[in-house]
Amino acid sequence: xxKQVMIARSRVVxxxxxxxxxVQTIRSITQNGQTYxxxxxxxxxxxxxxxxxxxxxxxxxxxxxxxxxxxxHPIGILRDLVEQNMKGMGYTFYNDFKPxxxxxxxxDVLGFPQDHVGRSRSDTYYINKDNxxxxxxxxxxxxxxxxCKTPGYIISADVYRKDEIDRTHYPAFHQMExxxxxxxxxxxxxxxxxxxxEDIPKTNIIVEDPFRENCFSAENPKQDYMTDKEVQLVSxxxxxxxxxxxxxxxxxxxxxxxxxxxxEPYLNEPLKIRWVEAYFPWTAPSWEIEVWWKGExxxxxxxxxxxxxxxxxxxxxxxxxxxAFGIGLDRIAMLLFGIPDIRLFWSLDERFSKQFTNGHIxxxxxxxxxxxxxxxxxFWLPKGVSLHDNEVMEVVRSHAxxxxxxxxxxxxxxxxxxxxxxxxxxxxxxxMDRNLTNVHINELHSRVEEDLKKFFDVEIR
Numbered sequence: 487x488x489k490q491v492m493i494a495r496s497r498v499v500x501x502x503x504x505x506x507x508x509v510q511t512i513r514s515i516t517q518n519g520q521t522y523x524x525x526x527x528x529x530x531x532x533x534x535x536x537x538x539x540x541x542x543x544x545x546x547x548x549x550x551x552x553x554x555x556x557x558x559h560p561i562g563i564l565r566d567l568v569e570q571n572m573k574g575m576g577y578t579f580y581n582d583f584k585p586x587x588x589x590x591x592x593x594d595v596l597g598f599p600q601d602h603v604g605r606s607r608s609d610t611y612y613i614n615k616d617n618x619x620x621x622x623x624x625x626x627x628x629x630x631x632x633x634c635k636t637p638g639y640i641i642s643a644d645v646y647r648k649d650e651i652d653r654t655h656y657p658a659f660h661q662m663e664x665x666x667x668x669x670x671x672x673x674x675x676x677x678x679x680x681x682x683x684e685d686i687p688k689t690n691i692i693v694e695d696p697f698r699e700n701c702f703s704a705e706n707p708k709q710d711y712m713t714d715k716e717v718q719l720v721s722x723x724x725x726x727x728x729x730x731x732x733x734x735x736x737x738x739x740x741x742x743x744x745x746x747x748x749x750e751p752y753l754n755e756p757l758k759i760r761w762v763e764a765y766f767p768w769t770a771p772s773w774e775i776e777v778w779w780k781g782e783x784x785x786x787x788x789x790x791x792x793x794x795x796x797x798x799x800x801x802x803x804x805x806x807x808x809x810a811f812g813i814g815l816d817r818i819a820m821l822l823f824g825i826p827d828i829r830l831f832w833s834l835d836e837r838f839s840k841q842f843t844n845g846h847i848x849x850x851x852x853x854x855x856x857x858x859x860x861x862x863x864x865f866w867l868p869k870g871v872s873l874h875d876n877e878v879m880e881v882v883r884s885h886a887x888x889x890x891x892x893x894x895x896x897x898x899x900x901x902x903x904x905x906x907x908x909x910x911x912x913x914x915x916x917x918m919d920r921n922l923t924n925v926h927i928n929e930l931h932s933r934v935e936e937d938l939k940k941f942f943d944v945e946i947r
Contacts, residue, residue, distance in 0.1 A: 858916035
């Protein structure tokens with residue numbers, strides 16, 4: 487539900503239109519280097535495109551992959567590991583939600599302000615003004631709150647956001663969200679929550695939490711409709727649940743590494759976590775959990791007590807209270823499986839897929855390292871015009887797809903006489919499964935330059 491991370495695929499041929507984009511009429515829309523048909527079909531639904539449409543065909547292709555449902559893929563293995571350890575604890579598991587959602591589901595019902603950066607076309611893939619590819623699993627939160635028959639739920643899904651290009655970021659990634667509710671109408675609510683806390687399996691994890699007893703403050707306030715004791719009990723249940731989940735995942739990784747013959751010192755260290763205060767739009771108070779792993783603190787999970795307005799927006803009564811957490815699966819899977827580049831998650835190469843089996847956390851064995859080819863793009867923007875890095879990334883992706891390892895803005899300055907702004911980006915092209923030729927890359931790079939000139943009116947330097 488909360489703060490998350492981004493993700494990957496292998497080499498692809500990037501089509502102008504794909505089998506999931508269906509042209510219904512001759513009319514089309516062209517914006518920012520992409521051409522869109524009059525209608526888009528996704529998961530059995532047809533959407534009229536409009537001036538908000540900005541989702542390219544290669545992103546729509548990814549929506550059909552559903553890596554979190556593949557039991558032998560690192561993302562699916564990690565999801566299954568969590569679910570197996572949470573069975574019998576009062577949670578319903580949701581893994582089948584489709585990625586196309588409404589702006590109401592993704593933003594409005596969660597209380598996102600109209601000027602929130604997440605709503606911008608430079609951050610979000612819009613099918614049209616009223617429909618988009620979900621940017622977080624919380625797009626299904628109100629549905630789960632209303633329909634879930636158990637005290638809690640766990641959602642796993644692929645999500646989509648425009649983002650930078652490097653080894654740890656990708657426009658398609660995966661999240662897991664959990665939540666649990668209680669009713670203030672229960673005559674013995676405090677006793678019920680206290681018993682639920684006792685039912686959470688114990689761990690030997692070392693916990694650093696200066697907020698366990700004094701769990702809210704002026705900087706991280708509680709909600710007025712909850713008593714101090716209710717806040718303390720619900721937050722304790724949340725934290726112990728997340729600690730248990732984290733412990734099970736990382737202990738499984740430790741066990742697998744030892745079985746594989748690893749003797750790294752960290753495998754014999756006790757698992758340590760710490761809680762830090764945080765801010766999220768739909769929880770208060772809020773925290774993040776960090777895990778000490780391989781000699782560094784890993785930011786692992788955002789969490790907090792659900793804001794009452796979110797519950798009311800979902801059609802629940804004023805009596806409901808509870809917590810929610812959100813985890814980015816891809817970053818954790820990269821660490822647990824030793825995967826160095828996020829694009830590998832989307833690889834169709836059997837040298838990748840055959841290394842992983844359901845129920846096992848095995849360390850990825852690199853099968854190739856092909857040299858990269860670097861190219862720079864420098865250009866002047868029209869005076870008074872700005873260009874978001876994400877828009878440059880999308881132009882590069884539209885031509886090079888996963889042949890692009892990274893795109894970095896390495897220089898910006900404003901000419902003292904003309905007032906024009908200069909930007910320089912360094913592109914590193916590198917395939918995961920073959921050598922690239924200068925001729926091929928020069929052709930792709932020229933296309934990128936031409937689209938930047940055509941759609942953003944830049945002057946190549």
